Amino acid sequence: MTITILLDQVSKSFGKKSVLNNISISVDSGQIFGLIGPSGSGKTTLVKIIVGMDLPSTGQVQVLNTKVPNLKLLQKIGYMAQADALYNDLTGQENLAFFASLYKLNKDVQKKRIAYAANLVGLTPHLTMKVQNYSGGMKRRLSLAIALLHDPQILLLDEPTVGIDPELRKSIWAEITRLKREGKTILITTHVMDEAEKCDQLAMVRDGEIISSGSPLELKKHYGINSLEEVFLKAGGEKDENNRIS
């Protein structure tokens, strides 16, 4: 198993505010790795640092054995941000075509990939509509389709299923699992525990720190609890206790 994403003692502060504290993570290739944690715990900042959009204050990040940031790496990464970066004046189809052209896909491949990605997220019947008329969930789906367009080796998905109905959520997860079987590496942030269950490895983040990590089964065994939600609460409680003692 090779390591696809490696974070070594990454910390990040915005001014005096410390947002990430000494995070070390390694994500093996072909894994679904979940970052779970409450709102504001630092997940998005961590993902942006892995993409290279934000720089760590201290520490190192490597993706595919290459130091981040690196422009060439972006061809191998599909990044779905939490805030949709779409052109509202363009239709869904035009948005997809624009992003496909950035990846320099040839016309035939472009056509196939756009059809695949739009179908996957259930947007095929809505591609001629301007994005300004899309619902929030449709915009999320279009963002996911864009992240998948260039068939990237690595997917970084920041809360990909927020605002998406249960049926489509299920098919998106089926596709994420299929992509994993193809050997893709997928890092996903979520605060939905049943999605966390589907990950191979988890890192539980709270207040910019990893409070526990392991497979869902390992975590549940370690804490002697059957639900990940309770594991999270217990791990957080132990962290508070540790903090009090030290």
Ligand SMILES: Nc1ncnc2c1ncn2[C@@H]1O[C@H](COP(=O)(O)OP(=O)(O)OP(=O)(O)O)[C@@H](O)[C@H]1O
């Ligand atoms: N550019 C910035 N300048 C100052 N503070 C920032 C900046 N970006 C993020 N933060 C702060 O860092 C903290 C972590 O934010 P982040 O978005 O990474 O959390 P999150 O776990 O992804 O939350 P959510 O699930 O709500 O997206 C928050 O307190 C946020 O206000």
